[in-house]
Structure formats: C-alpha cells, structure tokens
Amino acid sequence: MGYRIIYSVVVPIFNEELVILESYKRLKEVMDMTNEEYELVFVNDGSIDSTRKKVELICEKDDRVKLVNFSRNFGHQAAITAGMNVAIGHAIVVIDADLQDPPEVILQMIEKWKQGYEVVYGKRAKREGETFFKKFTSSMYYRVLRGMTNVDVPVDVGDFRLIDRKVCDALASLPEKSRYVRGLVSWVGFKQTYVEFVRHERFAGETKYPLNKMIKLALDGITSLSYKPLGIITYVGSLFSIIGVIASIIVITKNLISGTHILSLGLILSLNIIMFGIAFLSHGIMGQYVARIFEETKERPVYIIDNIVNYKQQAIQRKKVN
Incomplete structure (x- = not known):
C-alpha cells in the first residue's frame, strides 16, 4: 500500500x-x-x-x-x-x-x-x-x-x-x-x-534580486493587479491642460493691460521640459501595459x-x- x-x-x-x-x-x-x-x-x-x-x-x-x-x-x-x-x-x-x-x-x-x-x-x-x-x-x-x-x-x-x-x-x-x-x-x-x-x-x-530585477518585479505587480496608472495619466493630463488654459488667459490679460510681454525664454523652456517629461512618462506607463499584452498574445509557455x-x-x- x-x-x-x-x-x-x-x-x-x-x-x-x-x-x-x-x-x-x-x-x-x-x-x-x-x-x-x-x-x-x-x-x-x-x-x-x-x-x-x-x-x-x-x-x-x-x-x-x-x-x-x-x-x-x-x-x-x-x-x-x-x-x-x-x-x-x-x-x-x-x-x-x-x-x-x-x-x-x-x-x-x-x-x-x-x-x-x-x-x-x-x-x-x-x-x-x-x-x-x-x-x-x-x-x-x-x-x-x-x-x-x-x-x-x-x-x-x-x-x-x-x-x-x-x-x-x-x-x-x-x-x-x-x-x-x-x-x-x-x-x-x-x-x-x-x-x-x-x-x-x-x-x-x-x-x-538586484535593483533592476526589483523594479521589473514591482512593475509586474502593478500592471498585473491594477489599471489605475492609466487613469492617473488621464487625470494628470486633464489637470495640466486646465492649468495651461488658465495660465494662458492670465498671461494674455496681463499683456493686454500692461502692453509688455512677461514670459521669459527660460520660463517657456522650463514649461516645455515639464510637459515633455509628463508626455514621455505617460507613454512609458502605457508602454508597460502594451508590453504585457504583447507577452500574453505570444502564448509562449x-x-x-x-x-x-x-x-x-x-x-x-x-x-x-x-
């Protein structure tokens, strides 16, 4: 037996x-x-x-x-x-x-x-x-x-x-x-x-588990269990769009009243760098989910x-x- x-x-x-x-x-x-x-x-x-x-x-x-x-x-x-x-x-x-x-x-x-x-x-x-x-x-x-x-x-x-x-x-x-x-x-x-x-x-x-493997494990954990990072991108994008519109209105109004330009080249470049950074970060987050979908569709063991x-x-x- x-x-x-x-x-x-x-x-x-x-x-x-x-x-x-x-x-x-x-x-x-x-x-x-x-x-x-x-x-x-x-x-x-x-x-x-x-x-x-x-x-x-x-x-x-x-x-x-x-x-x-x-x-x-x-x-x-x-x-x-x-x-x-x-x-x-x-x-x-x-x-x-x-x-x-x-x-x-x-x-x-x-x-x-x-x-x-x-x-x-x-x-x-x-x-x-x-x-x-x-x-x-x-x-x-x-x-x-x-x-x-x-x-x-x-x-x-x-x-x-x-x-x-x-x-x-x-x-x-x-x-x-x-x-x-x-x-x-x-x-x-x-x-x-x-x-x-x-x-x-x-x-x-x-x-x-060196740092690079720890980061990969962390990303696997987030993309495996949550889609909230994709929602955060939407909220951040909407927030900065609203801020951009408000800032533009303020700048235009002040220029019309004072007759001078108040935006410096340095400030414009800084704002562009921030926006490009947010854009690349958003694409990176979406890329993690796309990569995960790609791995799943290959159906490898x-x-x-x-x-x-x-x-x-x-x-x-x-x-x-x-």
Missing part, C-alpha cells in the same frame, strides 16, 4: 552553490519534525555554477528530493510556478534557498493550515542585513500597490508562504504568462492568515523543463494514492 505526500516544499534556486547544502539540511531537519510524508522540490532556474550538480547528488541519496531543471533562466516567478505545478502535496510551501526566511517558520505555517487556513504567508516583522534604501522602497511599494488595487495584497510579505492544494490548483488554472505569484495568491482569495518572523541576512552568496530528477519515483507514489 502506498503513502501520500502531505507537504511539498518548493525551493527556486539560481546559482546557490554556496548555500544549497545547508538549505537542504535545514529544510530536511524541519520537515522531519512533522512526522508526515513530504517532498522537497528544488527548481533549478538555469544555474551556471555547481548548484545543479550538488542537488543531483542530494537526489541520489534522498528520493524525497525532486530536482526540476529549466532549459535556461526563466526567472524567479517562473521557477515558483513550475514548482507548484510539479508538486503533489496537500500543502505547498514556497521558500527561497538563501535561508533569509527561516525554514523553522514552516512548522508555524503548518499549524495554521491545520486550523483551516488555506493560505499562510510569512510577514516580516524585522529585516536584518538590508540597507535602509531597500527597506524603505519595499515598504513604500507594497503600500502603493495596495492603494492601487482592490485586491487585499498584504504588506511586508514576499513569496514565503504555505498554500493549500485547492489554492495551488486555482493558480495553475490562471492563463497569464507574466506572473506575479504573491499578487495572484491574494487575488484568488480563500481563507488567509499570516505568521510573523525575523528575516535574516543571506547565509552565503549574493542576492539574486512560462518555462521549459529540461528534465526532472526523481520524477519516476514521485509519479509512482502519486498513482498509488489516486
């Missing part, structure tokens, strides 16, 4: 050779404490260091570990999506390999899940080892995002969370390609709660899998359960 997988832990990885063994060790220790069946699903997002080889060696020793290898680098959100699609557990946990999010918090998430919650996300009470700039911009972004959408997107929250199987299936049914997973989890709804934790410094290695290590063993277990 077969047994069923209760927990699937999805771990997206990209060039994590310095931390992957410690990450596996910590995750294994935590999941062993549940005394229930689990699997660790590492998704290799096109690593070019020894990460893949190290996880393959782990797979040889531990058949509960599954390794999904992409054909190239498709990005963090694609890796999370692939892990969720491959996972067969009743509850799916998403956690990065860098150990900034403590694996021990998973046990608290499981307790909440067993109480009936279908989404349990980790909320950062404190962030260690991060610059003031990153903390400030991250805090502001989530509050701006929340104000721009009707979806209840929690603040100070990343992708570290536990979701129920029904939530995972709901996410899999969404057809969009440019995925902002943490926003989509909020969008699908279900009974949600959180556990607080202290986010630590990276165990080793460098961050895989979110990711391409090269191979999955330990897939056969997991497939046999799933058949036994079904």
Whole structure:
C-alpha cells in the first residue's frame, strides 16, 4: 500500500552553490519534525555554477528530493510556478534557498493550515542585513500597490508562504504568462492568515534580486493587479491642460493691460521640459501595459523543463494514492 505526500516544499534556486547544502539540511531537519510524508522540490532556474550538480547528488541519496531543471533562466516567478505545478502535496510551501526566511517558520505555517487556513504567508516583522534604501522602497511599494488595487495584497510579505492544494490548483488554472505569484495568491482569495518572523541576512552568496530585477518585479505587480496608472495619466493630463488654459488667459490679460510681454525664454523652456517629461512618462506607463499584452498574445509557455530528477519515483507514489 502506498503513502501520500502531505507537504511539498518548493525551493527556486539560481546559482546557490554556496548555500544549497545547508538549505537542504535545514529544510530536511524541519520537515522531519512533522512526522508526515513530504517532498522537497528544488527548481533549478538555469544555474551556471555547481548548484545543479550538488542537488543531483542530494537526489541520489534522498528520493524525497525532486530536482526540476529549466532549459535556461526563466526567472524567479517562473521557477515558483513550475514548482507548484510539479508538486503533489496537500500543502505547498514556497521558500527561497538563501535561508533569509527561516525554514523553522514552516512548522508555524503548518499549524495554521491545520486550523483551516488555506493560505499562510510569512510577514516580516524585522529585516536584518538590508540597507535602509531597500527597506524603505519595499515598504513604500507594497503600500502603493495596495492603494492601487482592490485586491487585499498584504504588506511586508514576499513569496514565503504555505498554500493549500485547492489554492495551488486555482493558480495553475490562471492563463497569464507574466506572473506575479504573491499578487495572484491574494487575488484568488480563500481563507488567509499570516505568521510573523525575523528575516535574516543571506547565509552565503549574493542576492539574486538586484535593483533592476526589483523594479521589473514591482512593475509586474502593478500592471498585473491594477489599471489605475492609466487613469492617473488621464487625470494628470486633464489637470495640466486646465492649468495651461488658465495660465494662458492670465498671461494674455496681463499683456493686454500692461502692453509688455512677461514670459521669459527660460520660463517657456522650463514649461516645455515639464510637459515633455509628463508626455514621455505617460507613454512609458502605457508602454508597460502594451508590453504585457504583447507577452500574453505570444502564448509562449512560462518555462521549459529540461528534465526532472526523481520524477519516476514521485509519479509512482502519486498513482498509488489516486
């Protein structure tokens, strides 16, 4: 008689050779404490260091570990999506390999899940080892995002969370390609709660989310969940049009009364620069939405899998359960 997988832990990885063994060790220790069946699903997002080889060696020793290898680098959100699609557990946990999010918090998430919650996300009470700039911009972004959408997107929250199987299936049914997973989890709804934790410094290695990737993720989040920036363009354009008309009337009236020209060349150039700046900003915002539409219409897959290590063993277990 077969047994069923209760927990699937999805771990997206990209060039994590310095931390992957410690990450596996910590995750294994935590999941062993549940005394229930689990699997660790590492998704290799096109690593070019020894990460893949190290996880393959782990797979040889531990058949509960599954390794999904992409054909190239498709990005963090694609890796999370692939892990969720491959996972067969009743509850799916998403956690990065860098150990900034403590694996021990998973046990608290499981307790909440067993109480009936279908989404349990980790909320950062404190962030260690991060610059003031990153903390400030991250805090502001989530509050701006929340104000721009009707979806209840929690603040100070990343992708570290536990979701129920029904939530995972709901996410899999969404057809969009440019995925902002943490926003989509909020969008699908279900009974949600959180556990607080202290986010630590990276165990080793460098961050895989430099400024340019953070900006792209932020834009994906806004364009995925809100169309309000397009409305803001309309309001700003209307406001400046009204200001321009009023200013023109004032200038013409004063010129007629005084018989002199009061506008200097510098003032005219400054006003033109402001208007051109607003015009280019408006086109840029519209361009983000057009680019998103373009990506969706191509209908390319979110990711391409090269191979999955330990897939056969997991497939046999799933058949036994079904």
